[in-house]
Amino acid sequence: MRFGIVVSDPDDWTAASLGSALRRRGAKTFYLNFSRLSACLDRKFSLASNGVNLLELDGLIVRDLGRRGAHDVAFRFEALQALEELGMPVFNSSSAIARAANKFATSLALTRSGIPTPHTTIATDPEEALQALDNYGRAVSKPLFGYKGRDIELLTSSDRQRLEEIMQRQGLVYLQEFVSSPQPRDIRAFVVGERLMGAIYRVAPPGQWISNLARGGTAAPCEVTPELVDLSVRAARAIRASYCGVDLLETSQGLKVIEVNGTPSGRGLFVAMGLDVTDAIAGLVLES
Numbered sequence: 284m285r286f287g288i289v290v291s292d293p294d295d296w297t298a299a300s301l302g303s304a305l306r307r308r309g310a311k312t313f314y315l316n317f318s319r320l321s322a323c324l325d326r327k328f329s330l331a332s333n334g335v336n337l338l339e340l341d342g343l344i345v346r347d348l349g350r351r352g353a354h355d356v357a358f359r360f361e362a363l364q365a366l367e368e369l370g371m372p373v374f375n376s377s378s379a380i381a382r383a384a385n386k387f388a389t390s391l392a393l394t395r396s397g398i399p400t401p402h403t404t405i406a407t408d409p410e411e412a413l414q415a416l417d418n419y420g421r422a423v424s425k426p427l428f429g430y431k432g433r434d435i436e437l438l439t440s441s442d443r444q445r446l447e448e449i450m451q452r453q454g455l456v457y458l459q460e461f462v463s464s465p466q467p468r469d470i471r472a473f474v475v476g477e478r479l480m481g482a483i484y485r486v487a488p489p490g491q492w493i494s495n496l497a498r499g500g501t502a503a504p505c506e507v508t509p510e511l512v513d514l515s516v517r518a519a520r521a522i523r524a525s526y527c528g529v530d531l532l533e534t535s536q537g538l539k540v541i542e543v544n545g546t547p548s549g550r551g552l553f554v555a556m557g558l559d560v561t562d563a564i565a566g567l568v569l570e571s
């Protein structure tokens with residue numbers, strides 16, 4: 284079997300570890316940086332990256348598509364879809380990656396599946412946004428395609444001007460009720476197939492409330508409870524992800540899911556708990 288691993292960072296732990304896990308199982312692996320993707324439509328359709336003919340692969344695992352502008356992203360997505368239409372297994376599927384990357388699509392999928400998630404409003408009209416902010420009291424504004432805790436802000440009713448600035452820049456605002464806690468942290472649960480592999484707490488740095496590891500959060504082992512299993516497996520199903528990271532907050536009404544990551548890093552779980560989720564992902568990919 285010949286598998287492509289799509290990744291832009293040559294030092295990425297998850298991609299390296301996925302590669303070893305696949306090779307241990309006898310597969311051949313190719314690291315593909317999609318900044319080198321090209322399509323040729325002259326005679327016969329061909330797609331290649333890093334000198335590898337993608338049409339000859341048995342499957343693709345997407346660790347990251349790489350980011351530049353809207354044009355590149357659209358091309359890379361379309362290429363994944365073309366491969367899927369030709370029958371190639373892609374993990375996660377382009378539609379799961381798209382649903383997880385778009386916070387509106389994720390919130391919608393979670394709500395439709397009856398999975399507890401904080402109250403959320405997406406508004407394009409400043410008056411409606413302000414109304415939502417007044418209702419929530421305190422709200423978190425997140426970029427629709429945000430990641431690693433970037434450009435997330437806490438707003439209160441008095442932040443009208445800031446709210447308008449965000450809306451002017453983005454054309455809309457994604458506002459979510461703020462879940463406060465004395466010791467800000469979230470839970471990152473890792474699901475492979477229909478199984479919760481393990482979970483870690485990510486504790487925000489002192490005096491802060493954003494707990495992503497990329498924002499200085501620290502990882503600690505988290506006990507797996509039936510509630511955590513139920514919600515994280517259902518969240519993975521709602522996004523139709525073969526594997527994913529699920530972010531949850533602890534509230535007085537139980538756990539609430541805030542995000543599903545369709546191209547998750549496995550490094551946090553490995554460092555905090557010695558748990559290597561990439562082995563299970565390799566198993567799942569080769570069985571399919």
Ligand SMILES: Nc1ncnc2c1ncn2[C@@H]1O[C@H](COP(=O)(O)OP(=O)(O)O)[C@@H](O)[C@H]1O
Binds near residue numbers: 429430435463468494
């Ligand atoms: N509604 C919320 N209430 C309190 N803290 C939040 C809320 N939403 C997000 N956070 C904090 O911000 C972090 C990043 O939010 P998340 O929705 O996971 O976006 P990202 O894609 O940037 O990781 C979370 O890990 C959590 O620490």
Ligand SMILES: [Mg+2]
Binds near residue numbers: 432495530542
């Ligand atoms: Mg997150």
